[in-house]
Amino acid sequence: MAKQIEYNSILTEREFTETDKFRRARKARVLCDASGKVIGSVSEDGLFDLFGNEIAALKTEKYRPDKDGKQIRVADYASDKRVYRLAGDELYGVDGNATRFTGRILRKQRNVVKIALLGVLSAVLIAAIVLIALIHLPASETEKPIIEIKDNKGTWEAQGVVAVFGDTVRPGSKGEYNFVINNPHDIEMQYSFYIEPKYEGGTDLTQFPVMFRLRMNNVLMESEEWKTVDELKYDQTVILPDTKQSFTLEWQWPFESGSDDNDTLIGADGGKISLVLHLTAQAR
Numbered sequence: 001m002a003k004q005i006e007y008n009s010i011l012t013e014r015e016f017t018e019t020d021k022f023r024r025a026r027k028a029r030v031l032c033d034a035s036g037k038v039i040g041s042v043s044e045d046g047l048f049d050l051f052g053n054e055i056a057a058l059k060t061e062k063y064r065p066d067k068d069g070k071q072i073r074v075a076d077y078a079s080d081k082r083v084y085r086l087a088g089d090e091l092y093g094v095d096g097n098a099t100r101f102t103g104r105i106l107r108k109q110r111n112v113v114k115i116a117l118l119g120v121l122s123a124v125l126i127a128a129i130v131l132i133a134l135i136h137l138p139a140s141e142t143e144k145p146i147i148e149i150k151d152n153k154g155t156w157e158a159q160g161v162v163a164v165f166g167d168t169v170r171p172g173s174k175g176e177y178n179f180v181i182n183n184p185h186d187i188e189m190q191y192s193f194y195i196e197p198k199y200e201g202g203t204d205l206t207q208f209p210v211m212f213r214l215r216m217n218n219v220l221m222e223s224e225e226w227k228t229v230d231e232l233k234y235d236q237t238v239i240l241p242d243t244k245q246s247f248t249l250e251w252q253w254p255f256e257s258g259s260d261d262n263d264t265l266i267g268a269d270g271g272k273i274s275l276v277l278h279l280t281a282q283a284r
Contacts, residue, residue: 025041057079
């Protein structure tokens with residue numbers, strides 16, 4: 001059983017109960033106390049409690065060398081009631097000339113517990129095909145199916161939800177999903193599609209962690225480079241009359257994706273990842 005995420009209300013005035021959901025502020029990074037309990041989040045502009053409410057705003061910032069000579073950001077956040085200082089990754093409460101350690105930014109802490117949490121994420125591609133728009137389709141073709149998409153378990157339409165990732169998806173995992181698009185018409189069809197990520201959690205992700213590549217008839221489309229979900233868009237894929245084309249959607253969650261805050265947040269949030277494939281077609 002996955003370890004229950006624990007919270008510390010040191011930054012939160014209102015009671016935070018077991019039924020409440022942690023909300024990371026937009027473009028903010030998760031903060032935890034010395035024992036690893038989540039205490040809130042911090043962005044370049046503000047400090048936030050467990051509910052995602054701003055408790056202090058940025059007042060000043062500067063850069064200074066740390067003990068290793070590396071330049072770190074030192075930012076003071078203040079409200080009418082209190083002042084906090086973020087020095088690099090560490091947050092301190094400020095009282096006059098005295099400072100008190102409060103917490104640190106949660107990053108690069110992919111231990112076994114975190115990965116186990118990530119392993120229980122939803123790993124399905126929702127086969128919600130956006131209504132396909134066929135433009136200038138000859139009358140003789142209108143009685144045929146608009147489009148048919150199949151994988152090894154049958155048509156998408158019959159399945160409703162299509163399993164792309166298998167049982168789990170976590171940092172370091174990869175795989176592929178195969179499907180076939182059938183053009184049953186006597187004319188060329190031009191297809192466009194993109195993938196929309198869905199994250200059912202308490203906060204917004206700043207970066208979707210899974211990368212993709214698409215093969216058409218076992219040939220990589222455009223380049224060999226892995227693409228983010230925002231970059232994987234194809235607007236003018238042509239399928240010849242009365243033909244089928246096979247596609248392979250390759251995916252990977254890089255273990256060192258450069259998005260440790262996101263990866264950890266997904267585990268802390270206990271959210272679910274799903275994808276919606278938008279597919280449209282028109283007669284050429």
